[in-house]
Amino acid sequence: MSKIYIIHENDEWTSHLTNRLEELDLLYESWHLGEGILDLNEEPPEGVFYNRMSASSHTRNHRYAPEFAEAVIAWLERHGRTVINGSRALRLEVSKVNQYMALNQSGIRTPKTTVAVGKEQIVEAAEKFLETPFITKHNRAGKGQGVQLFHSIEALKDYVDGPEFEEPVDGITLIQQYIQAPEPYIYRSEFVNGQYVYTVRVDTSEGFELCPADACSIEDLYCPAGEQPEDQAKFTILPEFDDNILRQYESFLRHNEIKVAGIECIKDVHGTFYTYDVNTNTNYNSDAESKADRYGMLELALYLGRKLQEGVQEVSLSTKKG
Template sequence: MRDIVILHENEEWLKPLYQAFEERGVTPKSWFLDEGVVPFHNQPDDAVYYNRMSASSHTRGHRFAPELTKLALTWLESQNRTVVNGSQVLALEICKLSQYAALQRSGLAVPRTFAAVGKAQLIEAAKQFNDWPLIVKPNRGGKGLGVQKFDDVDELTAYTEGDEYEEPLDGTWLVQQYIKAKSPCITRAEFVGQKFVYAVQVNTEQGFELCPADACEIAEKFKVTTRFNDHPIIRQLETFLRSNDIDVAGIEFIENSQGELFVYDVNTNTNYNQDAEQRADVERTGMGALADYLIALAG
């Protein structure tokens, strides 16, 4: 069996995956990407390379980890190595507007969105948007960081002029339609090998930071649901993944009061909540399905 190499910048998030590999008698290799060298003219080992780079790496002091990962993936792909979630997938991970364009191409509904760079332009975009309340979020964030709801332009202006204002990492704000949910939750559907594993409902009553990783310590916000198992959106999302060569992802969508579904986030470095899995006694855990998929590729 070939080696399995995990490209990442957060060891804490990998512990459940390492455990799943250990249960299967396999030891993967770790390629920590924060600073480093990409030997472009050398031959990389013939292995399975799994990209788990996160858009939120800058929040852990790894500002240029995605850029370094893009270089590494470009090298691996140029040598025809087996790459799971390659460079084009990373490009989607760090740009929500690119996600929306790809989702729309696959026939999926996304929230109405404007993009703006600059404080004054953010205010102007919100005025042009003219649909209050609205959501303002960084184009490149991660973990739901920086997502805020504003009820009017005065409230948004006060934020941009206050001490809590912080520029997005890439300078780009998204001004987005606020979708009033049918119930105070969103749904996150998990896919491995471009196939549906399970979905969870995530309670949003306490805010938008919805990272499912056990390391994020969010108590019982996550509940496995079978409601969407046979829903057409699951097949649509699988088609979207195939069209964009995305192997592994957690995709979030919200249902409005009319029952319409809007997809608003594609997480290609997806995590899983083990407490929710245990409470539901799921047949296939997320990390177990992921380990099995990577082992099959390496076999």
């Protein structure tokens, strides 16, 4: 029987979606790809396959989950199955370099960035960067992993040579322009079926780790996704946002075959937007959603249900013609 298959590596992040699928009485199956076996000689089952593999899987001891997901998705696409956020989306999820190149190709501004492999090369790249302050971040990351702010080359050298240095899982470190915002906020715009759902404003005054998932520890100052006083809410859904950049984002998603995403940007003192992250396994904050009465996972579950029904109808028509 045809059903919805969820490709992932994190049960905590997936439970919010499966709860919605159960509310809608939709058949689903979870494919946790932390490890497994794939027989390429077999045909995949019928259904809709939703990929929400995360670039931060290695932080949960699932180092090769994205590579395994890539193999599974190649197999599914070879057999013509419906894959939401397929191989192209996964390629962008696990590489900020790929994200920036695709964003730039769509005419979307990203921060000035230099790529470095090797500790000495990180320092050399920063010396050539000629801008302070600057930040470093990992190419394959998530939750703000590896993001550090530096006001001098000397501070960077101390970090790179010190015990706190984080080696990127793919070996690639980015040296990036620091965008000074007039207020300590970034913006994350959510899309389902490539269409705009809402924008959440995120308070960055306590750090760079900006994961909105309820699974984040509420004791973690960098991701306090739990309930907070109204005047201290870290995540706030805005009633409206910049129409021009939203149109650019929808065009970008369409050109890159991405159906579900959260895109993060920051606005500088001149009102210019810089886009710096595309999350194809996007999560939602329940406190912010309940206050705004907008629900991303519900929108996603409804969309997956429609895709499943479309597939069932196509199979039915094909059977009748046969």
